[in-house]
Amino acid sequence: MPVQVQGEVLSIRRVGAYIAMTVVAPGMAELTRPGHFVAVQVGGPESSMLLRRAFAIYDVKERGVYGGTVEFIFSVHGKGTAWLAQRRPQDKLDLVGPLGKPFRLPAERVTATLVGGGYGSAPLLPLASLLRERGCRVDFVLGAGDQHRLFGQLDAKRIATSIEVTTDDGSSGRRGRVSDVLPELVDRTQSDVVYACGPMAMLHAVTEICSSRGIPCQVAVEESMACGIGVCMTCVLPVIGDDGKTRMLRSCVEGPVFLGDRVRWSDVGTIPEDVVGSITAQAGH
Amino acid sequence: MTELTVRKTDEVFTRPDIDLTTQLASVTFPNPVFTASGCAAAGQELDQFFDVSQLGGIVTKSIMLAPRSGRATPRMAETPSGMLNSIGLQGPGIDAFLDKDLAWLAQRGARAVVSIAGGSVEDYAKLAAKLRGAKGLAMIEVNISCPNVEDRGQVFACDPRASAAVVQAVKRSAPTGVPVFAKLIPDVTDITESARACVDAGADGLSLINTLLGLVIDTDTMRPALGGITGGLSGPAIRPVAVRAVWQVRQALPDIPILGMGGIRSGLDALEFLLAGANAVSVGTTVFGDPRAPLRILDELAVALAERGFSSVAEAVGLAHRPPEIRLPEGPDPVGDTLGDTLGEPAHDGQEQL
Numbered sequence: 012m013p014v015q016v017q018g019e020v021l022s023i024r025r026v027g028a029y030i031a032m033t034v035v036a037p038g039m040a041e042l043t044r045p046g047h048f049v050a051v052q053v054g055g056p057e058s059s060m061l062l063r064r065a066f067a068i069y070d071v072k073e074r075g076v077y078g079g080t081v082e083f084i085f086s087v088h089g090k091g092t093a094w095l096a097q098r099r100p101q102d103k104l105d106l107v108g109p110l111g112k113p114f115r116l117p118a119e120r121v122t123a124t125l126v127g128g129g130y131g132s133a134p135l136l137p138l139a140s141l142l143r144e145r146g147c148r149v150d151f152v153l154g155a156g157d158q159h160r161l162f163g164q165l166d167a168k169r170i171a172t173s174i175e176v177t178t179d180d181g182s183s184g185r186r187g188r189v190s191d192v193l194p195e196l197v198d199r200t201q202s203d204v205v206y207a208c209g210p211m212a213m214l215h216a217v218t219e220i221c222s223s224r225g226i227p228c229q230v231a232v233e234e235s236m237a238c239g240i241g242v243c244m245t246c247v248l249p250v251i252g253d254d255g256k257t258r259m260l261r262s263c264v265e266g267p268v269f270l271g272d273r274v275r276w277s278d279v280g281t282i283p284e285d286v287v288g289s290i291t292a293q294a295g296h
Numbered sequence: 297m298t299e300l301t302v303r304k305t306d307e308v309f310t311r312p313d314i315d316l317t318t319q320l321a322s323v324t325f326p327n328p329v330f331t332a333s334g335c336a337a338a339g340q341e342l343d344q345f346f347d348v349s350q351l352g353g354i355v356t357k358s359i360m361l362a363p364r365s366g367r368a369t370p371r372m373a374e375t376p377s378g379m380l381n382s383i384g385l386q387g388p389g390i391d392a393f394l395d396k397d398l399a400w401l402a403q404r405g406a407r408a409v410v411s412i413a414g415g416s417v418e419d420y421a422k423l424a425a426k427l428r429g430a431k432g433l434a435m436i437e438v439n440i441s442c443p444n445v446e447d448r449g450q451v452f453a454c455d456p457r458a459s460a461a462v463v464q465a466v467k468r469s470a471p472t473g474v475p476v477f478a479k480l481i482p483d484v485t486d487i488t489e490s491a492r493a494c495v496d497a498g499a500d501g502l503s504l505i506n507t508l509l510g511l512v513i514d515t516d517t518m519r520p521a522l523g524g525i526t527g528g529l530s531g532p533a534i535r536p537v538a539v540r541a542v543w544q545v546r547q548a549l550p551d552i553p554i555l556g557m558g559g560i561r562s563g564l565d566a567l568e569f570l571l572a573g574a575n576a577v578s579v580g581t582t583v584f585g586d587p588r589a590p591l592r593i594l595d596e597l598a599v600a601l602a603e604r605g606f607s608s609v610a611e612a613v614g615l616a617h618r619p620p621e622i623r624l625p626e627g628p629d630p631v632g633d634t635l636g637d638t639l640g641e642p643a644h645d646g647q648e649q650l
Contacts (some may be wrong), residue, residue, distance in 0.1 A: 012344050013344060015345055015586075015587060015588055052585055052586070059376050059377040059533050060374060061374065061377065061378065061379060061532075061581060061584060061585045062372075062374050062379060062585055063581065063584070063585055106588075109588060138397075188402075234369070235369070235370055235372065237372045237374075237379060237381075237584045238583070238584040238585075238587075239585055240337055240341050240342075240344070241337060241341040241343075242335060242337045242341050242342065242583065242584070243335070243372070243381070243383075243584050244337075244357075244366065244371070244383045244386050245369070245370075245371040245372035245381065245383065246369075247366070247369060247371070247386065248369070259365045259366060259386060260367070264341070264355055279369075280368060280369050280370075280523070281368050282365050282366070282367065282368050286365045287363050287365060288362060288363035288364040288365040288366075289365045289387070290387070
């Protein structure tokens, strides 16, 4: 169950092209599992920006001198994140979290491959630690546009058995996409499960690679959200249910983690004709 | 430097002891703060943050006869002090709603105001009939901002006759004793005309206002930002439009109950609506940024009322319509005690205004 807290910025630091922010958020850390996200109010109490910004939770500390903390990674690409990047220690921040459904963990010791695109690696790093604690083998693939947009390489190296890096421009690791190296990696390690977080196109590609090999994969999607708590219905995407029917599910409460092969990637951004309750005629808002 | 900070525990808030009850047609609600349709689903998500039965009522997301997928994404664009949405009434359909959502609200002890939406007059009538005998139902809100499939997609609310037809049909099939409110849109030449048409057709009250039609263009893709192209504008950006609508309708129909909504973000915003003539208010878009907002606004409203010397909500309703007060000069009462002598004199310090 999420909590709404008036947090206090503990630290803010630049990590390559991204910003890592740690906030004292009493009561949130102990509830958080890898894959959960936090929704942050931006612009202060009188802000003209009404909607929260959602970020995957990277790290949590349940206890500290200041109480429990949560850390999230973001990049500046609008007025809201620009405001957030200007916060300094001791500034107040209104947070709601932890939100969403986290990654599901395997019951047995398995071999897991974790695929992160850009700062999509943020929720995968605590997941990797948890998998290792459970005796799982963990291999990482991290990809980004360039070396500054890679996140968590050092952490990943420390936790994982192996790590492969790809960049679009070749500035770090192999030139190319994560999908170029993933097939060989999962075949070599005989991966039992794949976890992924990153841009939708990457998640689509990862899902196809896994599906063709019969490897289950869990993906954390990034959809634009207004509320983060399930009331606004803006963050929906077409997902196939256990009954084989497709419904428009909310990525904030039914996700952000979905089974990759249940998401109809090619239909994201549309209402497929066979979706439950599909409408062709436009009507009311 | 490491320093132990002692955190202040939350002070216990005691709401001022004033009569917060409010009457909407035949129903008395414990307080005048409700959620707004489409902004609180059916209450369960918000109940994680506060006990939803503490609100005056929960106005549920407009429900249609059949399950509905809604429109393609993107469905939302943030705008200055507001947002544009084009959800397309995604929902489970009335049967699943009654079984799960309304049943949950009833069990929770919340007062449900069920918003219904249809594509034809008959749809509305069927929906209203489905609500007969439903537990937890306190009121019906009719969302008439839907295209009429039998009239080239013309939005019911844009045509007073079509609005009236819907209201009449709902009143005929609705359970007796359950007030029926029509929710009006401000995108009309004269909102009092829509208001009168609905009231003449039997509406027990009016909800003012639904969203304004808007459009945002994404300057990167150079196309409309929303999948549905146009969307409904909501949030504090539209508050003065909403207050104006409440004001005009209250003036035109002094006795009709009004549920006011449009960009309410604080207790003072809610008070503005009461003073303009609303008997209760709905908190909508603000919930997206602050899930506890409805309860916070109720507390703030109670304080604001108490601070102004009100002992009940009813005393504040429509008070902004009172005639201007005759201002008396400061200082000792004039000997003659005739107001006529003082009229026209500068009210305060005697300085002439330029």
